[in-house]
Amino acid sequence: MSELGFAKAHEIAAAVSRGDLTARAVVEDALSAIRNRNQTLNAFTDVTAERALARADALDADRAAGRPAGPLTGVPFAVKNLFDVKGLPTRAGSKINRDRPPAQQDSPLIERLEAAGAILVGALNMGEYAYDFTGENAHDGPSRNPHDVSRMSGGSSGGSGSAVAGGLVPLALGSDTNGSIRVPSSFCGIFGLKPTYGRLSRARSFPFVASLDHLGPFARCARDLAISYDAMQGHDPDDEACVDRPVEPTLPQLDRGIEGLRIALAGGYFRKGAFPEALQAIERVAKALGASREIELPEAHRARAAAYVITATEGAALHLDRLRQRAHDFDPATRDRLIAGAMIPASLVVKAQKFRRWYRDEVLALFRDVDVILAPATPCAAPAIGQQTFVLDGVEMPVRPNIGIYTQPISFIGLPVAAVPVPLEPLPVAVQVIAAPWREDIALRVAQYLEAQGAIMAPRPPLS
Amino acid sequence: MALEINLPDVVAEVTAEFERYEDALVNNKVDVLDAMFRDAPETIRYGATENLYGYEEIKAFRSARSPVALGRTLSKTVITTYGRDFAVASTLYQRPSAPGRTGRQMQTWVRFPEGWRVVAAHVSLMEEPKGAPKRG
Amino acid sequence: MNDQDVTDRWIASSAALLGLPIEAEWMPAIRANVEVTFRMAKLVEEFPLEDEAEPAPVYGA
Numbered sequence: 001m002s003e004l005g006f007a008k009a010h011e012i013a014a015a016v017s018r019g020d021l022t023a024r025a026v027v028e029d030a031l032s033a034i035r036n037r038n039q040t041l042n043a044f045t046d047v048t049a050e051r052a053l054a055r056a057d058a059l060d061a062d063r064a065a066g067r068p069a070g071p072l073t074g075v076p077f078a079v080k081n082l083f084d085v086k087g088l089p090t091r092a093g094s095k096i097n098r099d100r101p102p103a104q105q106d107s108p109l110i111e112r113l114e115a116a117g118a119i120l121v122g123a124l125n126m127g128e129y130a131y132d133f134t135g136e137n138a139h140d141g142p143s144r145n146p147h148d149v150s151r152m153s154g155g156s157s158g159g160s161g162s163a164v165a166g167g168l169v170p171l172a173l174g175s176d177t178n179g180s181i182r183v184p185s186s187f188c189g190i191f192g193l194k195p196t197y198g199r200l201s202r203a204r205s206f207p208f209v210a211s212l213d214h215l216g217p218f219a220r221c222a223r224d225l226a227i228s229y230d231a232m233q234g235h236d237p238d239d240e241a242c243v244d245r246p247v248e249p250t251l252p253q254l255d256r257g258i259e260g261l262r263i264a265l266a267g268g269y270f271r272k273g274a275f276p277e278a279l280q281a282i283e284r285v286a287k288a289l290g291a292s293r294e295i296e297l298p299e300a301h302r303a304r305a306a307a308y309v310i311t312a313t314e315g316a317a318l319h320l321d322r323l324r325q326r327a328h329d330f331d332p333a334t335r336d337r338l339i340a341g342a343m344i345p346a347s348l349v350v351k352a353q354k355f356r357r358w359y360r361d362e363v364l365a366l367f368r369d370v371d372v373i374l375a376p377a378t379p380c381a382a383p384a385i386g387q388q389t390f391v392l393d394g395v396e397m398p399v400r401p402n403i404g405i406y407t408q409p410i411s412f413i414g415l416p417v418a419a420v421p422v423p424l425e426p427l428p429v430a431v432q433v434i435a436a437p438w439r440e441d442i443a444l445r446v447a448q449y450l451e452a453q454g455a456i457m458a459p460r461p462p463l464s
Numbered sequence: 465m466a467l468e469i470n471l472p473d474v475v476a477e478v479t480a481e482f483e484r485y486e487d488a489l490v491n492n493k494v495d496v497l498d499a500m501f502r503d504a505p506e507t508i509r510y511g512a513t514e515n516l517y518g519y520e521e522i523k524a525f526r527s528a529r530s531p532v533a534l535g536r537t538l539s540k541t542v543i544t545t546y547g548r549d550f551a552v553a554s555t556l557y558q559r560p561s562a563p564g565r566t567g568r569q570m571q572t573w574v575r576f577p578e579g580w581r582v583v584a585a586h587v588s589l590m591e592e593p594k595g596a597p598k599r600g
Numbered sequence: 601m602n603d604q605d606v607t608d609r610w611i612a613s614s615a616a617l618l619g620l621p622i623e624a625e626w627m628p629a630i631r632a633n634v635e636v637t638f639r640m641a642k643l644v645e646e647f648p649l650e651d652e653a654e655p656a657p658v659y660g661a
Contacts, residue, residue: 004532004561011530018513019589021533021561064591211657302647305640312637324619336626340633343614348641353655355644360656401636 004029005167006460009075009224012170013117016074019063023056023074023119030076030121033168042143043153043162045081046088046123052076055119071227073117077171080157081123082130083107083215084204092206093126093156095139095329096322107204108239109173109215109232116231121169124159128331130175130208131315131338132156133183133403134385138331142385145187146461147427151382154187154403156180157218161188164218166461171228172218177209178307179377179407181216182432185419187382189428190458191447192218193225196437197414198243200229201236209314210241211353212307212411220458222447225418226250229440250441254448258289261442266375266434267294269301270406273393275380281422281429282376288455289446295370303359303409306352308401313349316341333400360413367436372446374431375406377419381427410434418443420450423459431456467547474545478573481580482543482553485571492531498523502574502581510586512567533561549575566590607631 004012004026015021031049038044059074079085082092084103091097110120125143127135135158136142143158145151146166153162157174161184164172174181176194185192193216200215207213217228233247265286271279286292297303316323316338323342327335366373379392379402389396392405410417410432418433418440433450435443450456481500488496501507505518509525516522541555550573557567572584611630615622622630 007530007532011532014530015533015561018511019562019565019567020512020559022563022565025533025561025563299647302644305643308640309637309644312633320618320620324621327621327623332626332629336629337633339615339620339622339626340630340637342618342620343611343634344637344641348638348645350655351649352641352644353657354649354653355647356656357654358647358649 005033006220007170008221009072009118009170009219010221010227012075013069013071013073016059016063017069021074023059023063024053026074027052027056027076027119027121030169034122037166037168040144040149041146041162041166041168042141043124043159043166043168044078044122045091045125045140045159046085048085048120048122052119052121055114059117059119070115070117072113072171072231075118075171076121076169077113077118077173078122078124078160078163078169079107079110079120079173080126080160080175082126082175082206083110083123083173085110085120085123088123090206091123092130093128093132093137093140094331096326097206103204105204108201108236112232112234113171113228116227118171118228124157124163124172126158127156127180128334129315129319130156130177130180131311131334132158133179133400134158135161135184136333136385138333144385145382147189147459148382150384151427152187152385152387154184154378154382157184160184160218161190164188164190164220165458170220171224173215174218175205175208176214176216176411177212178311178411179404181214181218182377182407182417182419182430183403185218185421186377186428186430189421189423189430190218190220191222191225191421192216192419192430193229193440193444194411194417194419195229195440196416197411198241199245199416199438199440200232201239201242203236203238203242207318209311211310211314214411214414222418222420222444222451223251223254225447226254226444229444245438248438248441250444253441253445256445258446258449261371261446262369263289263291263372263374263446264293264295264370265291266297266373268296269409270297270375273379273402273405274376277381277424277427277429278376278379280424281431282374284422284455285374285420285431285450288450288453289374291374295366295373297366297373297409298362299359300409302355303412304405306355306359307408307412309344309349309352310356312337312341313344356412363413363415364436371435371439371442373434375410375434377407377430377432378403379405381424381429406432416440416443418447420447420456421458422455423457428459470545471548474548474551475543478543478545478551478553478580481573482541482571485582486538490534490536492529492534494526497526500582501585502576502583506583508584510588512587512589533559535560536567564592566592604631607634610634
């Protein structure tokens with residue numbers, strides 16, 4: 001049943017709900033795939049086999065008793081290891097967090113997916129404390145790109161990208177502060193959704209930058225993003241930053257097409273430093289949408305810089321005590337950046353937050369005349385694991401911080417983005433489909449249309 | 465006119481159609497499946513989780529069907545023909561993806577000028593009682 | 601005193617005031633990151649905003 005690994009979540013749910021597939025068979029298949037391929041991919045850091053099999057048996061009993069099936073019934077999923085999973089210490093990609101007591105309760109997003117019938121099978125590798133774009137981790141090793149295992153999965157949700165692209169699970173959760181959902185989506189060639197800031201509850205997940213953190217799903221198609229996102233929506237009083245908006249389902253609108261939508265390509269900053277594959281990806285998507293109009297996001301380079309400052313300083317504040325007491329237990333790549341972040345004067349941070357409101361107002365004004373803005377998710381396809389530099393716009397630049405140049409100015413103001421994979425050879429690259437706040441429905445509609453046209457898809461990796 | 469049951473050549477014809485249908489089903493050959501049901505509003509298919517009235521509903525179902533977990537093995541297949549233009553095909557099936565359940569499929573076949581067509585079909589599942597001896 | 605000395609003294613003083621122990625081997629990376637972050641902050645600062653500009657997060661009592 002190796003077909004299950006690359007099946008879409010909604011296909012699995014349909015087969016389980018009609019009785020052609022037991023939830024147990026699905027979970028056993030996923031556990032088997034993890035056993036066979038996780039050694040290579042290094043996507044999973046914990047496998048919750050007992051819990052998953054028990055849940056599967058319960059769902060199969062429900063079905064036998066004729067109880068109605070949820071939209072994700074029997075679908076195995078996994079979560080970045082910064083999500084609270086009952087019984088596990090929430091690792092957040094670190095060594096230090098392993099000493100935490102086990103989580104008492106699952107994160108609400110896990111609870112909501114399970115309420116829809118999905119089954120948690122484990123926790124996924126990530127860049128330490130989410131301060132990462134590569135998926136590398138000094139303690140747990142790098143998660144690898146299934147399309148070429150010598151290459152980065154991208155990060156910080158590296159295990160999420162690797163697990164879904166590698167056919168271990170059809171659905172995963174990650175987080176995105178400056179690009180940590182969109183970058184692995186791009187490098188691994190899968191679909192990712194970073195919803196509007198404040199849409200999905202961040203309760204019971206380990207934070208990074210309170211001003212910028214988002215949580216969201218990865219999948220192999222737009223429909224699965226819509227189904228899982230709809231299941232996770234809804235106010236949560238346990239998260240102060242979670243907005244009190246009604247659930248706004250995206251699935252009913254998903255197949256509506258793009259008629260009437262005003263779509264433009266982000267120019268200027270969002271074309272600077274793009275490698276040929278990133279430009280090719282954008283071109284393909286633009287062509288499929290019939291979009292040619294260019295739009296400029298003003299001062300995007302300063303937006304990226306402001307996000308950088310806020311990230312460095314809020315990250316440092318979060319970890320200050322850990323840096324004082326256990327600096328040696330950090331991944332050196334995160335440690336030195338966090339220490340530096342602790343030394344930035346507060347006046348500069350306040351200025352960055354003031355700039356943020358200005359930039360937000362300017363960009364929201366653009367959305368009066370446009371519904372969707374397109375930009376590459378990454379400047380290039382996946383670099384090799386451990387690669388230190390690349391040539392960006394004729395200048396040799398460090399790889400790590402520059403992977404996120406196109407994602408940062410967007411997450412900076414919390415706009416919803418669907419990252420959609422363009423199956424280029426030899427490696428995929430994703431495009432950001434960016435909508436106005438609260439219009440995840442539009443971003444997903446465009447993704448669905450592109451998929452139906454054949455312009456985007458999650459390519460299967462070569463057999464290993 | 466005496467209705468002759470199980471005329472060998474008729475049984476052979478319907479068996480061939482039945483096997484062609486089975487191949488199309490497990491390989492999700494939607495065009496073949498569509499062609500083998502009678503294109504008429506009277507055609508009815510009770511599926512495992514849906515009741516479909518008329519060819520259009522059945523066709524829509526086929527095109528939207530998840531291609532996952534279609535593999536199955538048949539057992540106790542019984543094809544009975546009545547005269548030259550009518551037959552009933554019944555079979556049990558097991559899916560490796562759903563152990564512990566037995567599927568039942570029944571089809572009513574009628575010969576039309578254009579060939580044999582399914583005019584009615586029913587698919588349902590039975591949970592195997594735990595600990596029961598395996599049968600068939 | 602060159603720029604690097606200024607930065608290094610800043611790092612050393614900050615570390616002392618914050619109670620952050622720093623190993624000598626970490627200095628090149630910390631220095632590089634401090635320099636970049638100050639550069640990023642300068643890029644933001646160069647954009648003039650009026651005194652009345654409100655920071656993005658607004659507190660609710």
